[in-house]
Amino acid sequence: MKLNRIHHVAIICSNYEKSKDFYVNILGLKIIKETYRKDRQSYKLDLVVGDNYQIELFSFPKSPKRASYPEASGLRHLAFEVDNIEEVIKELANKNIVTEPIRIDDITEKKFTFFSDPDDLPIELYER
Missing domain, CATH: 3.10.180.10 (2,3-Dihydroxybiphenyl 1,2-Dioxygenase, domain 1)
Structure with missing residues (x-):
């Protein structure tokens, strides 16, 4: 395959x-x-x-609601790759979107953060 x-x-x-x-x-x-x-x-x-x-x-x-929190089995989140996470976070903040604090991936040592869409779907920003 x-x-x-x-x-x-x-x-x-x-x-x-x-x-x-x-x-x-x-x-x-x-x-x-x-x-x-x-x-x-x-x-x-x-x-x-x-x-x-x-x-x-x-x-x-x-449509019935699907639980995102606490984390349930199944598809976890949607992730977008970005070039500069700080710039994207600033753009989101200017549009009244709150993000979690930036974290560092223990394995890749890359920056990432989360925010939610209108249905509370977790969305991740991952810096390449």
């Missing part, structure tokens, strides 16, 4: 407009395509991350 790369990450949000604003206007992701699927009463928003990756943001009526 040969897996080339991660194609996309799918996120189901509880408030589509709020999450769309967060990912597009706060994080600066570019919209590839927005589709409303009437039969599902659902939006699908394709967003580009860098040159190779994509986030699919979905809305579904009455």
Whole structure:
């Protein structure tokens, strides 16, 4: 088996407009395509991350909450690589997004921090 790369990450949000604003206007992701699927009463928003990756943001009526804290089994978080973590943290702070203190990865000795999206999904910034 040969897996080339991660194609996309799918996120189901509880408030589509709020999450769309967060990912597009706060994080600066570019919209590839927005589709409303009437039969599902659902939006699908394709967003580009860098040159190779994509986030699919979905809305579904009455989606149950998924616990992020305490940490549960399953997918843990979404991580974005950045060139300068301090600069990105300043940009987020200017948009009223609070991040955790910067930590150092014990294994790679790289800087990282976390913040949350509107549904409390943990998002990591990892300095390359």
